[in-house]
Amino acid sequence: MTAPVIDGWFTVDDGVAYLLGTACDRCRTVHFPPRTGFCHNPRCDGENLARVRLPRRGAVWSYTNACYPPPAPFVAADPYVPVTLAAVELAGAGIVVLGQVKDLTVDDLRVGMELELTTGALADGPEVWMWGAPSTGAPDPAGGAARADPASTADAVTSAGPRVPPDGRAA
Numbered sequence: 001m002t003a004p005v006i007d008g009w010f011t012v013d014d015g016v017a018y019l020l021g022t023a024c025d026r027c028r029t030v031h032f033p034p035r036t037g038f039c040h041n042p043r044c045d046g047e048n049l050a051r052v053r054l055p056r057r058g059a060v061w062s063y064t065n066a067c068y069p070p071p072a073p074f075v076a077a078d079p080y081v082p083v084t085l086a087a088v089e090l091a092g093a094g095i096v097v098l099g100q101v102k103d104l105t106v107d108d109l110r111v112g113m114e115l116e117l118t119t120g121a122l123a124d125g126p127e128v129w130m131w132g133a134p135s136t137g138a139p140d141p142a143g144g145a146a147r148a149d150p151a152s153t154a155d156a157v158t159s160a161g162p163r164v165p166p167d168g169r170a171a
Contacts, residue, residue, distance in 0.1 A: 006033075006128070008020060008033075008034060009032075009033050009034065009129075010117075010119075010128075010129045011053075012119060012127075016056070017056070017117045017118055017119045017129055018053040018054065018056060018117070019032060019053070019054040019056075019090075019097060019117060019129060020032075020034055020051060020052070020053060020054070021033065021034050021051075021052050021053075021054045021093075021095075022034045022035050022036075022049035022050060022051055022052060023049065023050055023052045024039035024041065024044055024046040024048070024049055025046060025048040025049070025050055026039065026044055026045075026046030026048070027039060027041050027043070027044040027046055029041040029044060029046075029094075030052065030054065030090075030093045030094055030095050031049065031095075032054060032095055032097055034049075034051060035049055036049065037049070054090055054093055054095075054097075055090045055091045055092055055093050056116055056117040057090075057091050057114055057115070057116045057117070057134060058088040058089050058090040058091050058093075058097075058114070058115060059088065059089050059091070059111075059112050059113065059114060059115075060086050060087070060088060060109055060110065060111050060112060060113050060114075060115060061086075061087040061088060061089045061096050061111065062086070062087045062111065063084065063085065063086040063087070063101070063106060063109045063111075064084075064085055064106065065082050065083065065084045065085065065105070065106045066082060066083050066085060067082045068080075075122070075123050075124035076123055077123040083100050083101075084100065084101040084104060084105055084106055084109070085098060085099070085100055085101065086098070086099065086101045086109060086115060086131050088115050088131055099117075099128075099129050099130050099131050100120065100128065100130045100131070101115070101130060101131045101132065102118055102120045102130040102131065102132040103132055103133070104131075104132065104133060114134050115131040115132060115133070115134065116131070116132055116133070116134040116135060117129055117130075117131065117132075118130050118131070118132040
């Protein structure tokens with residue numbers, strides 16, 4: 001695998017991809033990308049954010065495709081092949097993370113279906129996180145909740161609750 005395009009936002013251990021975030025030790029709010037300093041929950045004055053591995057699976061919150069190549073400085077494949085993007089609500093973390101979808105099209109996706117974190121290369125080579133079909137029978141090693149990063153001494157962190165789409169309807 002090549003070096004991740006965004007250092008510190010995800011990691012791959014023994015072939016398994018994990019997003020990295022932070023969680024407030026006071027209110028348990030999960031942040032992605034990882035943050036430093038203070039909790040960004042306006043109802044919390046916590047100042048200790050522990051590094052955590054985020055759940056690897058979640059439900060599709062929204063999705064679309066990009067049928068046109070991105071503008072410079074981004075590098076597109078030549079010839080350009082449309083890419084699928086999905087916003088995925090991470091199981092038990094209370095956040096939604098956007099990413100490219102690997103090996104699935106908009107015709108394959110439905111709001112609420114489960115996807116799993118994986119990796120793939122961008123057109124110019126860097127490795128990024130992507131969403132893909134869940135591996136069959138394998139449970140989420142993160143257990144569906146944000147877990148302390150092994151490099152950290154923090155305890156496991158519980159979720160802050162589900163995120164609700166702007167229209168207020170559950171997905």
